[in-house]
Amino acid sequence: MKKLKKLLALALALTTVFAFAGCQNEAVENNAGGEEAPAADFKVGVIHIGDPADGSGYSFAHDQGIVAMQAELGLEDSQIVRKNNIADGDAVASRTAIEECIEEGCKIIFGTSWGYMDTMEELAAEYPDVIFSHGTGYKSNDTNFNNYFGRIYQARYLAGIAAGMKTQSNKIGYVAAMGSENSEVTGGVNAFAMGIKSVNPDAVVYVKVTNSWFDPTAEQQAAEALLSMGCDVIGQHCDTTAPQLAAEAKGVWGCGYNSDMTKDAPKAHLTAPIWNWGVYYTKATKAAMEGTWKAENYFGGMDDGLVDISPLSENCAEGTQEAIDAVREKIKSGEFKVFQDEIKDNKGNIVCKAGEVISDADITGNMTWYFENIEVK
Amino acid sequence: MMRFIDFLYAAIKAGTPLLFGTTGEIITEKTGNLNLGVEGMMYMGAFAGFFVGYHTSNLALALIAAFVIGAFGALIYAFLTVTLRANQTVTGLALTIFGTGFANFFGQLMIKHAPNGTPKLSETFMDAVSAKGIPLLSSIPYVGKLLFSHNVLVYIAIIVAIICGIYLKYTRAGLNMRSVGENPAAADAAGLNITFIKYFNITLGGGICGLGGAYISLINGGGVWNNGCVNGQGWIAVALVIFASWSPVKALFGSLVFGATTVLQYYVPKDIIEIPNAFYVMLPFVITAIVLVITSIKQTKEGAQPLGCSNNYFREER
Numbered sequence: 001m002k003k004l005k006k007l008l009a010l011a012l013a014l015t016t017v018f019a020f021a022g023c024q025n026e027a028v029e030n031n032a033g034g035e036e037a038p039a040a041d042f043k044v045g046v047i048h049i050g051d052p053a054d055g056s057g058y059s060f061a062h063d064q065g066i067v068a069m070q071a072e073l074g075l076e077d078s079q080i081v082r083k084n085n086i087a088d089g090d091a092v093a094s095r096t097a098i099e100e101c102i103e104e105g106c107k108i109i110f111g112t113s114w115g116y117m118d119t120m121e122e123l124a125a126e127y128p129d130v131i132f133s134h135g136t137g138y139k140s141n142d143t144n145f146n147n148y149f150g151r152i153y154q155a156r157y158l159a160g161i162a163a164g165m166k167t168q169s170n171k172i173g174y175v176a177a178m179g180s181e182n183s184e185v186t187g188g189v190n191a192f193a194m195g196i197k198s199v200n201p202d203a204v205v206y207v208k209v210t211n212s213w214f215d216p217t218a219e220q221q222a223a224e225a226l227l228s229m230g231c232d233v234i235g236q237h238c239d240t241t242a243p244q245l246a247a248e249a250k251g252v253w254g255c256g257y258n259s260d261m262t263k264d265a266p267k268a269h270l271t272a273p274i275w276n277w278g279v280y281y282t283k284a285t286k287a288a289m290e291g292t293w294k295a296e297n298y299f300g301g302m303d304d305g306l307v308d309i310s311p312l313s314e315n316c317a318e319g320t321q322e323a324i325d326a327v328r329e330k331i332k333s334g335e336f337k338v339f340q341d342e343i344k345d346n347k348g349n350i351v352c353k354a355g356e357v358i359s360d361a362d363i364t365g366n367m368t369w370y371f372e373n374i375e376v377k
Numbered sequence: 378m379m380r381f382i383d384f385l386y387a388a389i390k391a392g393t394p395l396l397f398g399t400t401g402e403i404i405t406e407k408t409g410n411l412n413l414g415v416e417g418m419m420y421m422g423a424f425a426g427f428f429v430g431y432h433t434s435n436l437a438l439a440l441i442a443a444f445v446i447g448a449f450g451a452l453i454y455a456f457l458t459v460t461l462r463a464n465q466t467v468t469g470l471a472l473t474i475f476g477t478g479f480a481n482f483f484g485q486l487m488i489k490h491a492p493n494g495t496p497k498l499s500e501t502f503m504d505a506v507s508a509k510g511i512p513l514l515s516s517i518p519y520v521g522k523l524l525f526s527h528n529v530l531v532y533i534a535i536i537v538a539i540i541c542g543i544y545l546k547y548t549r550a551g552l553n554m555r556s557v558g559e560n561p562a563a564a565d566a567a568g569l570n571i572t573f574i575k576y577f578n579i580t581l582g583g584g585i586c587g588l589g590g591a592y593i594s595l596i597n598g599g600g601v602w603n604n605g606c607v608n609g610q611g612w613i614a615v616a617l618v619i620f621a622s623w624s625p626v627k628a629l630f631g632s633l634v635f636g637a638t639t640v641l642q643y644y645v646p647k648d649i650i651e652i653p654n655a656f657y658v659m660l661p662f663v664i665t666a667i668v669l670v671i672t673s674i675k676q677t678k679e680g681a682q683p684l685g686c687s688n689n690y691f692r693e694e695r
Contacts, residue, residue, distance in 0.1 A: 245599025
């Protein structure tokens with residue numbers, strides 16, 4: 001009996017060895033496959049932090065972009081390799097997911113969340129024939145690793161206009177995933193507050209931080225705290241619809257994020273800043289297929305169509321559409337850059353002088369002050 | 378003052394799912410089984426409660442479904458640990474993983490088949506679970522808002538905890554199940570049906586955990602299903618069992634404290650008191666650690682883990 005067990009163990013061990021060897025060969029072959037992959041077996045890898053099938057929110061928005069790209073370029077379903085629910089704080093899980101994409105033959109891999117950045121940088125050095133494209137971060141190299149992001153603050157400014165025109169209590173709440181030390185969030189809430197101030201100089205913005213990108217319970221709690229302070233419009237930079245639903249339950253309004261949350265909270269939602277990631281995914285994948293891809297960072301805005309706001313719902317105040325359209329034109333033409341001319345923070349410091357413009361790099365990577373009408377209470 | 382009342386109100390709301398989970402786990406542990414599957418059973422209850430509520434718009438049916446599926450999860454656990462005598466810790470962890478996957482898998486399907494990809498509870502249902510003032514009582518200043526203006530599940534949680542407290546302490550069945558938890562061999566010798574008592578209490582505890590999950594999906598989500606909604610609250614409930622020193626009535630207080638710590642950061646006037654956010658995140662766990670130290674200094678038999686907990690009972694090994 002014992003002998004049989006030993007034999008079985010040996011057989012299993014051997015199988016494992018061969019299985020792994022098999023993977024190795026495949027990976028090498030794929031890598032050696034070369035630069036000009038024919039369209040029919042060109043594979044695209046996508047690493048999602050959540051599940052795109054959630055129907056709204058961050059991963060859904062990215063995946064809509066992938067779907068748009070797939071339709072545009074006529075790729076088969078089998079040519080898209082999705083890895084869902086990959087925790088971006090978990091370097092081992094991120095690495096495994098990306099390596100699985102490589103083994104399956106992906107030639108370009110999109111990492112959609114901040115935390116994949118360092119892992120992708122390491123893997124870009126290990127797999128020089130695969131293109132690594134990382135969203136929301138700042139790292140890149142000269143050969144096969146770039147980053148992509150966009151001027152979502154332009155859309156947030158427009159959403160701020162809708163919020164500022166709607167509020168009656170002149171108190172607007174904002175559920176932020178991260179505190180003022182995270183400049184992606186801070187730049188967004190500043191733009192939102194500036195949009196509010198442009199139409200409603202008396203309104204103040206209260207910010208509550210959940211410390212998590214995804215936590216429906218915490219997001220509802222933060223929104224309810226804001227509502228109890230008298231806020232009647234709730235903006236958000238976090239992943240779930242909970243803040244909008246909290247506003248709806250209270251009979252007031254809100255601005256969502258990432259996807260058109262009018263379908264989730266039809267009685268409360270005004271408009272949401274949204275991403276059209278397909279603009280970039282199509283461009284990058286096409287370039288990779290044609291072999292013209294270059295390791296340049298991509299930073300798109302409203303003029304490219306990468307960012308915009310969702311169609312205004314009927315909850316919006318009268319005249320909102322006209323006010324927003326006028327500003328949108330100015331942003332598209334480059335005449336108005338949001339973070340320009342004299343800007344004061346909420347401690348009274350001048351953070352941008354008259355006639356100057358804050359660079360995109362500073363907005364997404366170096367902004368830790370709050371705009372003058374924002375109060376942390 | 379109003380802000381403080383708002384804070385306590387939010388704390389009660391945040392503590393309610395924890396109270397369900399803790400009460401359920403106390404019942405389970407008191408009968409001698411450490412079930413680490415609270416998170417999983419809450420997930421199962423969250424899904425079943427939402428699914429039934431979504432399709433029937435009936436709160437009572439939704440709660441029954443959540444209870445039944447939570448009990449079903451616990452029944453799997455009971456079969457594995459009581460009948461097959463599998464390791465309790467490992468089985469509980471497996472149940473957590475199973476329950477999480479179960480809820481997210483079927484949640485995904487529900488999203489797929491919902492119009493616009495948004496499974497949303499009907500307005501009549503949302504009205505049934507919305508916070509409502511009890512007539513007259515809720516108009517008392519401050520106290521009215523704090524104690525008599527909650528959604529119906531808050532009151533159910535409190536009543537369940539109190540009934541469980543009475544059951545454990547003052548009924549014969551409670552005495553029997555505690556003796557099984559402390560010393561199954563002695564209970565067996567006294568002629569108690571160990572298998573039945575364990576099965577009954579484990580499934581009862583699981584059902585109560587399932588209600589906690591339903592609270593999260595029905596109330597905290599605001600009426601829209603979110604995958605991953607329980608998000609670790611089951612584990613906090615497990616920690617709360619220690620905090621409450623295995624007493625459902627103390628759990629009332631413990632869940633209020635834990636609820637308070639989770640919402641504290643939203644109600645502290647930050648323009649006056651400036652503390653880094655990380656502090657608030659760590660607070661519940663620091664409190665648990667402190668309570669563990671205190672309870673281990675003044676050990677009482679009542680306030681300690683049942684002696685038979687996490688050991689499976691083999692009659693032949695007596």
